[in-house]
Amino acid sequence: MAAEGSRISILCFFTTLLCFSLQTSEAKVRHYKWEVKYEFKSPDCYRKLVITINGGTPGPTIIAQQNDTVVVDVKNSLGTENLAIHWHGIRQIGSPWADGTEGVTQCPVLPGDTFRYKFVVDRVS
Numbered sequence: 001m002a003a004e005g006s007r008i009s010i011l012c013f014f015t016t017l018l019c020f021s022l023q024t025s026e027a028k029v030r031h032y033k034w035e036v037k038y039e040f041k042s043p044d045c046y047r048k049l050v051i052t053i054n055g056g057t058p059g060p061t062i063i064a065q066q067n068d069t070v071v072v073d074v075k076n077s078l079g080t081e082n083l084a085i086h087w088h089g090i091r092q093i094g095s096p097w098a099d100g101t102e103g104v105t106q107c108p109v110l111p112g113d114t115f116r117y118k119f120v121v122d123r124v125s
């Protein structure tokens with residue numbers, strides 16, 4: 001029987017990834033640094049503890065174009081919980097370990113650790 005505290009917690013964020021299909025010169029590499037932690041916020045006028053990314057909730061928006069490479073260094077500052085970031089709608093062609101499915105394609109990002117997600121935006125979504 002596993003103790004309650006020994007269970008692995010999964011936090012999966014659905015982040016916004018805006019992609020544009022405008023014709024451009026060439027693909028770019030877009031770097032981001034995210035810190036995930038608990039903070040007190042009042043999103044509905046009642047102060048409560050929420051999970052934030054770089055101090056905000058919901059998470060930040062990534063703006064990229066098709067064929068751009070997105071690099072996000074995610075630091076887990078939650079203290080006691082593991083996390084993974086899922087990039088919903090992005091096919092992880094050649095980068096399955098960046099899909100954010102903890103226990104399936106990646107180990108969770110442990111408290112205090114930083115994980116680099118790196119993938120190519122394969123299509124407009």
Ligand SMILES: [Cu+2]
Binds near residue numbers: 086087088089
């Ligand atoms: Cu998904």
